[in-house]
Amino acid sequence: MKRPILTxxxxxxxxxxxxxxxWSALSIEITExxxxxxxVAVVPFDYTGKARLPQDVAGVIRNDLARSGRFETLAPERMxxxxxxxxxxxxxxxxxxxxxxxxxGSISELSPGRYQILFQLLDVYKGGVITGYTLETSSxxxxxxxxxxxxxxxxxxxxxxxxxxxxxxxxxxxxxxxxRSHSALYIADSDGYDAQRIVNSDEPLMSPAWSPDGSRLAxxxxxxxRPAIYVQQVYTGKRRRIAAFKGIxxxPAWSPDGxxxxxxLSKDGNPxxxxxxxxxxxxxxxxxxxxxxxxxxxxxxxxxxVFTSDRGGQPQIYRIALAGGRPERVTFEGSYxxxxxxSPDGxxxxxxxxxGRDYRIGVLDLENGxxxxxxxxxxxxxxxxxxxxxxxxxxxxxxxxxxxxxxxxDGSVQQQLATQSGDVREPAWSPYEQTSP
Numbered sequence: 228m229k230r231p232i233l234t235x236x237x238x239x240x241x242x243x244x245x246x247x248x249x250w251s252a253l254s255i256e257i258t259e260x261x262x263x264x265x266x267v268a269v270v271p272f273d274y275t276g277k278a279r280l281p282q283d284v285a286g287v288i289r290n291d292l293a294r295s296g297r298f299e300t301l302a303p304e305r306m307x308x309x310x311x312x313x314x315x316x317x318x319x320x321x322x323x324x325x326x327x328x329x330x331x332g333s334i335s336e337l338s339p340g341r342y343q344i345l346f347q348l349l350d351v352y353k354g355g356v357i358t359g360y361t362l363e364t365s366s367x368x369x370x371x372x373x374x375x376x377x378x379x380x381x382x383x384x385x386x387x388x389x390x391x392x393x394x395x396x397x398x399x400x401x402x403x404x405x406x407r408s409h410s411a412l413y414i415a416d417s418d419g420y421d422a423q424r425i426v427n428s429d430e431p432l433m434s435p436a437w438s439p440d441g442s443r444l445a446x447x448x449x450x451x452x453r454p455a456i457y458v459q460q461v462y463t464g465k466r467r468r469i470a471a472f473k474g475i476x477x478x479p480a481w482s483p484d485g486x487x488x489x490x491x492l493s494k495d496g497n498p499x500x501x502x503x504x505x506x507x508x509x510x511x512x513x514x515x516x517x518x519x520x521x522x523x524x525x526x527x528x529x530x531x532x533v534f535t536s537d538r539g540g541q542p543q544i545y546r547i548a549l550a551g552g553r554p555e556r557v558t559f560e561g562s563y564x565x566x567x568x569x570s571p572d573g574x575x576x577x578x579x580x581x582x583g584r585d586y587r588i589g590v591l592d593l594e595n596g597x598x599x600x601x602x603x604x605x606x607x608x609x610x611x612x613x614x615x616x617x618x619x620x621x622x623x624x625x626x627x628x629x630x631x632x633x634x635x636x637d638g639s640v641q642q643q644l645a646t647q648s649g650d651v652r653e654p655a656w657s658p659y660e661q662t663s664p
Contacts, residue, residue, distance in 0.1 A: 295381065398652045414657075455470060505566070536554070
């Protein structure tokens with residue numbers, strides 16, 4: 228299959244993208260890890276309580292660190308001892324196992340469904356505590372607490388924030404036969420667990436986008452047979468239709484302050500970029516050209532937009548100031564560059580670039596113009612940065628199946644997040660800021 232110029236605009240792509248069966252549960256396969264991964268042992272946490280503990284907290288932490296590609300974790304069955312506190316640790320045992328760092332901890336049941344977690348991060352060769360915390364949590368949030376602990380360990384040892392306690396959104400579709408399909412929008416933990424169905428539809432769903440505070444999702448729905456943009460509260464399910472103009476309503480993208488949405492509309496004839504103030508519903512047209520302008524993304528400072536346009540004859544990335552002015556072309560390497568999104572620090576763009584006949588994920592350095600290709604095709608799309616800017620999640624095609632994959636910005640760490648059967652598409656990584664229900 229040849230990738231169309233702009234996927235959001237072509238019915239043929241919709242027919243292709245929604246013709247297969249998909250499921251919500253994701254399994255992670257680490258396909259390539261960084262050299263020089265740090266050895267770390269996460270010891271099974273001691274548990275005191277009457278009820279069975281519903282989550283393996285240490286297991287979640289261990290898996291988080293392993294799938295980051297930055298750590299080499301030790302299997303529990305290889306451990307000589309399993310201490311739960313620093314004073315119980317014989318550091319010689321862990322030096323024999325060539326472990327640099329150690330995570331120990333305990334969990335106590337405070338009351339039905341309520342727990343206290345105590346954990347410590349230890350330096351094996353220095354023989355001391357690097358950090359330690361006590362936190363209270365509930366049954367429903369044990370996995371989230373484990374992700375937070377993994378983030379603490381990651382930041383202490385790597386020196387930059389982790390992103391394990393964030394979430395991803397993605398689209399699935401299930402073929403029902405006789406030309407019918409069922410689509411769904413899911414959110415899940417960054418490791419693919421605890422998937423929650425947010426939207427059901429008998430028509431295609433597209434382009435999920437997180438609000439900056441993580442409390443809302445914008446997306447495109449074809450319910451009623453026509454595309455419209457909706458904004459939905461993640462926790463309450465309350466939603467409102469934002470744009471249902473004649474023609475194309477697509478590619479929603481949030482402003483950094485969460486007050487505006489950029490979108491592609493063709494209500495005035497040609498597909499152009501517009502920005503809507505969500506409080507007043509007032510629209511402002513940003514581009515005005517005979518070409519197709521779509522897939523806008525705000526810069527982190529909110530002062531400009533990048534977007535895809537074929538105004539030069541082939542799809543390339545352009546940038547325009549939100550205040551207006553003449554767009555400037557950003558990409559010059561290759562005949563096809565599209566679907567750009569900013570890194571959190573605004574220094575890079577993740578995008579889809581064509582290499583031969585393949586469509587792959589690339590990262591453009593905005594300072595020097597270098598474009599690095601990170602994935603291996605043949606049909607990779609929809610890149611989205613993790614909030615720490617270190618990992619990109621994207622949709623891939625492998626063996627005539629759609630799945631999600633991740634790659635580090637330097638290309639050294641690669642993973643696949645696959646369903647047991649069928650397709651999963653259009654991932655979007657949440658921000659750090661989360662709102663509790």
